Amino acid sequence: MKHKINPQIDCVFKRLLGSTEGIERLMNFLNSVLLPKSPIVGVDIINPYNPQEFIGDKQSIVDIKAKDSNGVIYQIELQLCNHAYLARRMLYNWSAIYKAQLTEGMVYEKLNPVISIWLVVDRLFKDSPDHHHCFELYDKKNQYVLTDHCVIHILELAKWHKHSALSQADSWLYFFKEAKGWNALPNELNTPIMRSAMDTLKQFSEKELEYHKYQARQNFIREQMSFQHDFDKAQQAFEETKQKLEQA
Secondary structure, three states: OOOOOOOOOHHHHHHHHHOHHHHHHHHHHHHHHHOOOOOOOOEEEOOOOOHHHHOOOOOOOEEEEEEEOOOOEEEEEEEOOOOOOHHHHHHHHHHHHHHOOOOOOOOHHHOOOEEEEEEEOOOOOOOOOOOEEEEEEEEOOOOEEEEEEEEEEEEEHHHOOOOOOOOHHHHHHHHHHHHHHOOOOOHHHOOHHHHHHHHHHHHHHHOHHHHHHHHHHHHHHHHHHHHHHHHHHHHHHHHHHHHHHHHO
């Protein structure tokens, strides 16, 4: 490839899984991560990839929404850096999608499950060695699930490590974590679906206009992450000073 491309950059990520030409990739990703009893064989992307949405956009967080033939809604997001209220944001985003299903005059029977999948680049649950967590509305004491309508999956890329036998879900995590340093696809990922994903990176690498868009988004995201880092440091210093004053 002419230039190495990071699939974590929002415009690349959304073309990979949120474009009309990426339907097969999206279904493969969903089936690989969720392992549903019946495979997902058809989805419609609610907010398909549009190159124009990334020009001048002040957000560096990607949101992909799709609906299958049974009405189940899937939300996929990529989070480059963590912040103190990320868990609340995850729940808020899920609730906004769930609530939006009903318009005036509709009954609760019309509500369908909303399944969120978050790819988090950094560690979120520092005390847990697992890279995949699944959250539901669950009564721990009596071991009952209130409803299957609320499911939030969190995949921590920083915790995932390559091993000898790769599942399809492992292949996707391997790709999203390591492809930014690749010029070609590794042999263990030499499957039609992963070749298709690599071809998307090549499009951003080889076409000058696409590469300029990619560079612009990459530079913007670096600036945003730097601002977030400085803000977090300032907030930590403030909390430490506050505690010292309270102790005094």
